Amino acid sequence: MAQVCDSQPAIVLVRPQLGENIGMAARAMLNFGLTDMRLVSPRDGWPNPSAGPAASGADVVLDKAAVFDRVEDAIADCHLVFATTMRGRDMPKPVMTPREAARRMRSALTDGQKPAILFGPERSGLTNDDVTLVDSVLSVPVNPDFGSLNLAQTVVVTAYEYAQSYDATPSVRPAHEDGLAPKEDLIGLMQHLEDELAARGFFRSEDRYGAQRRMLRNLLQSGSFSAQEVRTFRGIVKALTRPERGSENDRF
Template sequence: MSEHSQVAMPAIVLVRPQMGENIGAAARAMLNFGLDGMRLVAPRDGWPNPKAVAMASGAGRVLDVAGVFDTLPGAIADCDYVFATTARGRELSKPVLSPERAMEQARAMTAAGRKVAILFGPERAGLENEDIARANAIITVPVNPDFFSLNLAQTVLLVAYEWRRQGGDVAHEVLANTDFAQAIEVEKLAEHFETELERAGFFFPETKAEGMKLTLRNMWTRLGLSRADVQRLHGILRQLLRARG
């Protein structure tokens, strides 16, 4: 039985990739280690991209079925757990994992039927804090602190390698058995609270409003909410509003 028939694959999400060559090289890195689920968020040069196809060489089939999305929330809407690869974002309080530990968890969750996504940022500056805030955990590669810049395809290859290497038995039963809320469900919860807090004048002063909203959105994803948690929080807010009204 092939690995693909045994366990679902994580989605490799390239957020605002800039060069077709790097997209193609990332596709090759993925297929080297058995991954074929690529998603592209607002590729700079549009899609399809002939330079990506040329660089992908024998991995063109990964590009043939790649999903293309205008926004990151759309790309991860069906996902239960999201990792963000970054050397930054430490000011956003989240679990920070090595590729090895992250892929152990990813294996456990996908084996239990959960949908996992791994975010990779654009080549020039990586993921923005607004992107990282939508992830549940951060993956950081332990590179030389004096030279920590990794090529997009190199980062994809490192994570894909760890995914393949973790192909044996995995533990992490608590994570695997949690009925995580999908990203779209957490997004709707965040919007619900943000709307009502806006009405209540919580985001004050106006100059700090965007930072406050980012902090709250990061909190929701960091909590690793289950579907029951999300429904409970919606219910709590609705009841508070009814009591107030």
């Protein structure tokens, strides 16, 4: 789970145009534990009344946002700076994915260095002068025939990759919070079912008994049952094999 951390990259929005987009960017940041927002010459000034509603509760990001007149001032305390852009640049800058940039930012933070990511204005993006100030270009690998991402989308992709670079959440979580049933319980269910089926003539051919038994066990094994599910299954078997009320067996 992403958590707010004091040691984190700065998200620098360069000349953002709409308060709504600043708010949505703040929301995307806080989703992944980032709170260091820096604004460079926001078109409509700051604070912007449209940003709060769009942030959907990410007020801590907006309240802490620092405003600068120049990109140079916004990144003055940073050591490693990336520029997000899709346009080709005639500059000797390495181009990398958000995932690789995230890995490098984590490494920089470990070394006590401050990284930052520049995001350009919604309509035109970063200028060449902006890009000359960065170390690397960060490019999201999108559909080459439709590479348009809005500001908040770009922020959320890069913030997600940064969070993934240190997140300890397992790739797959089990369906059951209490985990799988121990083999002792599962084998008990297998034996219970086999005994009841044998008593009712299910295994009619001695030649096929082994194959049928293995198939039943594999079916139960593939169910990935929890301990509670095993107990429920055994209860079902008991209910199905219990003599019915009012049957001839009950009368004698």
